[in-house]
Structure formats: structure tokens, C-alpha cells
Amino acid sequence: xxxxxxxREIRFLARDRGALFWLALALILSVVAVSFGVAEVRDxxxxxxxxxxxxxxxRANALEGQEEWGSAAxxxxxxxYAPPSEFAFAAMGQRDSSxxxxxxxxxxxxxxxxxxxxxxxxxxxxxxxxxxxxxxSVAPLLLILLLYDLRASERTARRHDLLVATAGASWQLWxxxxxxxxxxxxxxxxxPLWIGALMEGTALSAIGQASFVLVGALLIWWLIxxxxxxxxxxxxxxxTSLIGLWLALAIVVPALSKAAIEANNPVPDGGxxxxxxxxxVNDAWDLPKEATMTPFVEEYPEWREYATIExxxxxxxxxxxxxxxxxxxxxxxxxxxxxxxxxxRQAGLLALLSPTSFVERAFEKLAGTDAAAMIAYEDxxxxxxxxxxxFHYPMLIKEEPFDPNVLQRLPAxxxxxxxx
Amino acid sequence: xxxxxxxxxxxxNREGNNVLDGVSFTVAEGEIFALLGGNGAGKSTTLLAxxxxxxxxxxxxxxxxxxxxxxxxxxxxxxxxxPEAAALYGHMTAYENLDxxxxxAGKPASRDGLDAALDRVxxxxxxxxxxxxxxxxxxxxxxxxxxALLRETPIMLLDEPTSGLDPVAIDEFHDLVKTLAxxxxxxxxxxxxxxxxxxxxxRVGLLRHGQLVGSFSAGNGKRIDTETVHAAFAxxxxx
Ligand SMILES: Nc1ncnc2c1ncn2[C@@H]1O[C@H](COP(=O)(O)OP(=O)(O)OP(=O)(O)O)[C@@H](O)[C@H]1O
Ligand SMILES: [Mg+2]
Numbered sequence: 001x002x003x004x005x006x007x008r009e010i011r012f013l014a015r016d017r018g019a020l021f022w023l024a025l026a027l028i029l030s031v032v033a034v035s036f037g038v039a040e041v042r043d044x045x046x047x048x049x050x051x052x053x054x055x056x057x058x059r060a061n062a063l064e065g066q067e068e069w070g071s072a073a074x075x076x077x078x079x080x081y082a083p084p085s086e087f088a089f090a091a092m093g094q095r096d097s098s099x100x101x102x103x104x105x106x107x108x109x110x111x112x113x114x115x116x117x118x119x120x121x122x123x124x125x126x127x128x129x130x131x132x133x134x135x136x137s138v139a140p141l142l143l144i145l146l147l148y149d150l151r152a153s154e155r156t157a158r159r160h161d162l163l164v165a166t167a168g169a170s171w172q173l174w175x176x177x178x179x180x181x182x183x184x185x186x187x188x189x190x191x192p193l194w195i196g197a198l199m200e201g202t203a204l205s206a207i208g209q210a211s212f213v214l215v216g217a218l219l220i221w222w223l224i225x226x227x228x229x230x231x232x233x234x235x236x237x238x239x240t241s242l243i244g245l246w247l248a249l250a251i252v253v254p255a256l257s258k259a260a261i262e263a264n265n266p267v268p269d270g271g272x273x274x275x276x277x278x279x280x281v282n283d284a285w286d287l288p289k290e291a292t293m294t295p296f297v298e299e300y301p302e303w304r305e306y307a308t309i310e311x312x313x314x315x316x317x318x319x320x321x322x323x324x325x326x327x328x329x330x331x332x333x334x335x336x337x338x339x340x341x342x343x344x345r346q347a348g349l350l351a352l353l354s355p356t357s358f359v360e361r362a363f364e365k366l367a368g369t370d371a372a373a374m375i376a377y378e379d380x381x382x383x384x385x386x387x388x389x390x391f392h393y394p395m396l397i398k399e400e401p402f403d404p405n406v407l408q409r410l411p412a413x414x415x416x417x418x419x420x
Numbered sequence: 421x422x423x424x425x426x427x428x429x430x431x432x433n434r435e436g437n438n439v440l441d442g443v444s445f446t447v448a449e450g451e452i453f454a455l456l457g458g459n460g461a462g463k464s465t466t467l468l469a470x471x472x473x474x475x476x477x478x479x480x481x482x483x484x485x486x487x488x489x490x491x492x493x494x495x496x497x498x499x500x501x502x503p504e505a506a507a508l509y510g511h512m513t514a515y516e517n518l519d520x521x522x523x524x525a526g527k528p529a530s531r532d533g534l535d536a537a538l539d540r541v542x543x544x545x546x547x548x549x550x551x552x553x554x555x556x557x558x559x560x561x562x563x564x565x566x567x568a569l570l571r572e573t574p575i576m577l578l579d580e581p582t583s584g585l586d587p588v589a590i591d592e593f594h595d596l597v598k599t600l601a602x603x604x605x606x607x608x609x610x611x612x613x614x615x616x617x618x619x620x621x622x623r624v625g626l627l628r629h630g631q632l633v634g635s636f637s638a639g640n641g642k643r644i645d646t647e648t649v650h651a652a653f654a655x656x657x658x659x
Contacts, residue, residue: 008523015511158507165471165501166524166571168493173524 005176013180022145023181027188029138033131034196037089040130041200044088044100048081051101055079063407069395070315072407073106073388080104080384080413082377085368086202090193090210091132091360093369100374102381106392108325109385110333111277113378114270131193132363135214136356137250139189140221144242146181147225149235150174156235182222186215206366213362217355224249250356257350257357265346267339273329281325289317295327296320306397316397323389337375344371380416387411422485423448424498424575424606425470429479432462432469432630439465441630442479447623449574452597452607454617456653457627463610464504466627467577470608471501483575497525500571504579504610506564510553514543514563517552521567529570537566540596542589557584565593569600576600578609582616594620614653618644626652 013019055078062075081101088095104112151174154160167173190211197207224245229238289309297304300323309317351357364370391411394400423446432440440462447453457463468474469481472492481488483495508517515534522528529537538548541562552560561584568576581597582590597620601607611617617624618636624644626634634652638644 004523004526008520012520015509015516017511158503158505159509161468161471161473162501162503162506162521163524164473165496165499166521168496168525 002176005172006180009176009180012177013184019146019181022142023184023188026139026142026185027192029134030131030189030192033129033134034089034192036128037092037130038196038199040092041084041089044084044095048083048101051079051081055103059410063404066404067402068315069392069400069402070318072402072404073315073319073392073396075105076407076410077103077105078384078388078410078413080381081415082373082380083415086200087197087206087210087367088369089196089200089367090130091363091367091369092128092130093132093360093364093367094371094374095369096128098371098374098377100377104381104385104388106319106322106385106388108277108281108322109382110326110329111274111281113381114273131196132360132367135189135217135363136359139185139214139218140250140355141243141246143182143185143218143221144225144239144246146185147178147222148229148238148242150177150181151229152233152235152238155232178222178226182218186218190214210363210366213359217359220355249354253350253354254357254360257347257353261343261346261350265339265343267343268332268336270336273332273336276332277325277329280328281321285321292317292321292324295324299323299327300393303393303397306399314399316399319392319396337378340371340375347371376416384411384413422482424484425453425608426482426485427466427469427479428482430466430469430476430481431478432465432474433477434465434474438477439630440469443627443630443632444479445625445632445635447606447608449606450601450604451623452601452609452621454621454624455608455610455627456612456614456617456624456649457610458612458653461627462630463627464579465630467501467579467608467610470577471496471499498573499575499577500568500573502564502568502576502578502581505583506561508552508560508563508567511551513551514538514548514566517563518567518570522570525571527571533570534566537569538563540569541566542592558586558589561585562589565596569596574604575606576608578607580611581609582611582613590616614650615646618646618649624649 059076059078062077063072066072066075079101080103082095084095084100099113102112151160154163163173164170193210194207196202225242228242228245231238231241233241293309306316347357348361351361361370365372388411391409395402395406425447427443427445430440430443431438443462443466445453455463455466465474469476470483470488472488472495475489483498486494488495509520512520515531518534518537519528535545535548538545543559543562543566547555547559552563555563561581565581568578578597582593585593594616597607597609601622609617609621621644622638624636625632626636626649634649636644636649636652
């Protein structure tokens, strides 16, 4: 019985040019979003591959002929990066606004991390056109266009009573009719995503969860359309109401939530961190050496006996004030990190108010492109930088004789697996 | 014996206006009952009540002895409904329309079955594979009548079935309805056409401002007298 209902409505849909148009549009948009995403991700991987290749050569070049630990550390840059996950093509998320690659050296780190903040790409209110955006914002609109006037158009055509009288029960008609449209829309949106996932080697669990989230969100939107379109009003009034609801849930609520969260959790500017650190480091030149060395050994008591600087210049003093530069901005950095995390937490709660935000966040989480993933990458850079310091400090601070062979054992940055 | 169709003191409001006021009648199995009345008298409303689209304010409507309100689905499955100015799908052919609606009723028919019904309403063969948007009004009406035939239900509710039909087609339609009634189908039709109603119906009811104000039966093998009904109709309308 149900199957008969479905085949009947599939054949009916096949003759409905309006519906076919929206479905074709869904497929095209999905293909475009997935292609853009895959191209972008591959582009980023190429960029990383090129940088990785250059990285070792550049460093070897920089270290060539160095005769001091200090200058070797000064000139050697190290590439750090967060490679896009196998699902990042579907949701670029914070990768568009947070840096995912750096070239760091032994100098004060926080400034190097946040320098990149100042040249963020800005995609404005709507963000990048990736699959997550399509699924979260555009798909509901397509669903509305497919479903809003199922009943109303039949009423206007004076066919409603005949249809319902013939079907016997109203649901025998409207449920399969809407269901077929819903299923077709979902499939046409998901098909390119699945192909993209195959190309990218996305884990089955990630793609499964993403599909589940999309279906769930569309079911919620279906429910909304269903409730609204039961109102005995003209198609244009229904459409206006539904577009209004869509605007509210997909655009206004997320924007207001974002504004409220940002107002509620002031985040120090990355530029502020950069500036404070620069000032600290620059000022250190004019301060008595103890002003640098005292806070330094507070952090590293093990170097206390080497902390007296004689003479006007020493590399260890130079690196100590780099270190102190980081220590000075540490509270600000902690604040910045905490504020971003609590923004993210609150955004997670408020996302329950808007299926659009919910879908976007779920996709970014699966893609490893959410705020947490970007902060985790920054933390990985900090860890790596700490390794660099741990490697260099013994030679620098004890002022051991220079041995270029030791530099062969410089720590190498290894990106953590993303997307989990 | 229960009647296939019965209205018991049916009163009904539409958007606050009293549209039917204490209407009672029965239609027996194999009987053709024509409900006559002017515009806005409540004829179409009566049919919609039998289909369970409108709830009685007072009284009730029964299909095969069961209150429609209690079991809408079985009432509807017993009834083929030809709406006023039936609009089938313009972007589909006659075959496709019939096929769709018959599937919707859970009672699909073969192509031969469709052709047989379309033959009975004399829809030209060449038109059957054309989209309905290219049809004349009468051709569309014929297609809708064919749909009602194909439902093969014990009861038919026909709202202005002859509107848009030419005189020849009207005569053919009347013959068709009589044949159906002889085959046992119960027919309640609604019309303004006094002459037509008297030609075809076993009984004519006169509806005015939501009240059944007259009833005329054929008897002794004679048709209902058109003059009498027309006089009653006209008098009531003027009053
Ligand atoms: N959809 C509707 N909503 C509210 N009132 C309606 C509606 N349709 C009809 N009515 C009112 O119900 C009353 C009876 O209308 P109905 O359609 O039953 O008349 P009718 O006898 O079929 O007339 P006609 O010969 O013009 O088809 C009228 O007063 C009309 O204004
Ligand atoms: Mg009417």
C-alpha cells in the first residue's frame, strides 16, 4: 500500500516541472559546493606539500655556515600546519578565518601565532559556499519551495476535495507526496557529498553522521512546513510566512546568537597580543638584564646558575627576553583562548535554537574545522615551539661549543591527525 | 433496510453563516435523487457533508447507515465524487489523470478499462493522450465523469455533472446515469437544470436557502412533471 503510494507520487513528481526545477537546482548546488570544497582542500594540501618540501631546504640553507647556536636558532624557520581532514571539503568552517599554517622560529611565539590573525579572509555574514552552508541554509529553503504549496496549490486549482475524497484519508495523499519530494531532495543533495567522500577517502562514520544530521535537520524543516501549510491560506501567504520563518531560523537567530555571544565574551584581539609582545620584547633591550633573567628563571629554575649575563650582549639573554615576551602575554593569551572556547560552548548551546547553526556546527565538528580544532592546532604549535626551546636551551644557556651536527636532531613538526 | 445516503435534520454552518438548516432526505439503492436549487442554496455543501469535509452543526449524515463523522474513510471509499467544475491536472493526459486518481483510490485500471470508460463518455480517442490543458470545458468534464465511472463505487455524488456538456452529450449522460442506477448504483446529483433533473431523476428535491422546501417523485412509470417543478422552483426563487 505504502509502496504503491510512493510509486504513484514518484510518477506524479516526474511530471511536476516546478518541483523538478528545484530538485535539479539542489543537485547542481551540491555538485558545485562539493567541487569547490574538494578543490579547496586539494589546493590547501598542495600548498602544504610545497611548503613542506621548501621547509627542509630553506632551513638547511639558513643553517649553512652558522657558527653560533643563537644565530642558528634565529634564522631557522619551522613549518607548522594543520592539514585538512578527509571531510574538510564539506565544511571549511574556521579554516577560513583561523590560520592553519605558520612558519615559526625560536623567537617569542604568541606574536608569530597571532600575526596571521590580522590577515584573515572575511566571508561576511553568510560564509563560504561549502556543503555545510548548502545543507544548513540553502537546503531548507529548497525544501520549503518544494513543499509549501502542496495543499494550497490544489486548493487554488479546486482539486483539493476531489483528491482527498478519492484518497480516502488526507495523509494517504499528502504524506507520500511530501515524502517523495523530501527523499529526492535529500538524495540529490547527498549524492555529490558521498562521491566527494569517496574521492577524499572520508571515514564511513563521518559521512554517515553527516548524512544523518542533514536528514534530521530536513525532517525538522519538513515538520515546520507541514504545520504552517495546514493553515488554510493562499500559497503566497504560506510562502511568505515560511520564508519569514526561514529568515528567522537560518539567518536572524544565528546572527543574533553570534552577536550576543560575542558581546558576552569579549575576546582580546589577536593584534593586541602581538602588540603587547612586541613592546615587551623591544623594551627588554633597554632594561637591566636582571629584569629579563629573573622572570626567566622563575619559569626555568633549572637554569638559575647560568642566569647572570656579563657583558653587553648574549644570545641567552636575547632568547630569555623572547621567552619573557611570551610569559608577559600569557594571561592575555589564556584569556583569548578561554574566551574563544566559551564562545564556542555557548554557540553550541544556542545552536539548539536554530537547525541551521546546528547543522553547520555538526559538520565543522566532523570536518575538524571547528573552533576547538583550530585551538588544538594552535596548541600543537605551542607544543612544538616548546620542543624547540627544550632542544635549544641547553646549548644556548650553557653556551656550549657550536656543533652543526647536533642541529640534525632538530625537532620536526608532525601534524596530529585531524578530524577526530 | 438502510439507505445508502441519508441526511437527518442536517444543519451546517460555513464561516459562521447558517448554510443548511434541518435538511432531511434519503436516497435508496439504485435511486437517482436530484437536488435542485438556485445559486448558494446549499447543494454543493450537502455533497461535501456526505464526504466528511464539513461537520454538521446539528443532525447527521449517514452513508450506508453509518455516520460519516464516525468513519470518513469508509464513507469516501463508497462514494465516487464528481466536483463542481472538476479540475483534473492540466499538465497530464486523460490516461495519466485517470491513472493517477485511480491509484490514489487504490483501484487502478488497465488501459482497456480506461478506454472503455472514456468510450462511455464519448471522449474522442485522439484526445486521450493529449494534455488536459488543451481540452475544451466539456472534454474535461467528460474525463472527470469517466473517472467517477471507473471508481465503480456503490454511490455517486455528482455536482453539476452536465455543466459544459453540449445537448447531445447531456442526453447521453442522462442515459448513462439511468443505466448506472439500473445497475444498482445510488446517485445523488446536484443541478440547476430543472428539465434535466426531471428527465433523469426518480425524485427531485428543491433546496432553498439551506432548507428542503419541496420534493417531487416520478410515479407509475411517468417522469416528473417539469412544469410543476419549474413553477415551484421559480416561485420559491422570487419569494
Ligand atoms: N468555501 C466556502 N466558505 C464559506 N462559505 C461558503 C463556501 N462555499 C460556499 N459557501 C457558502 O455556503 C452557501 C451554500 O453554498 P453552496 O456552494 O453549497 O451553494 P450551491 O447551492 O452549490 O450554489 P451553486 O449553484 O452556485 O453552486 C453559500 O451561502 C455560500 O456563500
Ligand atoms: Mg454548487
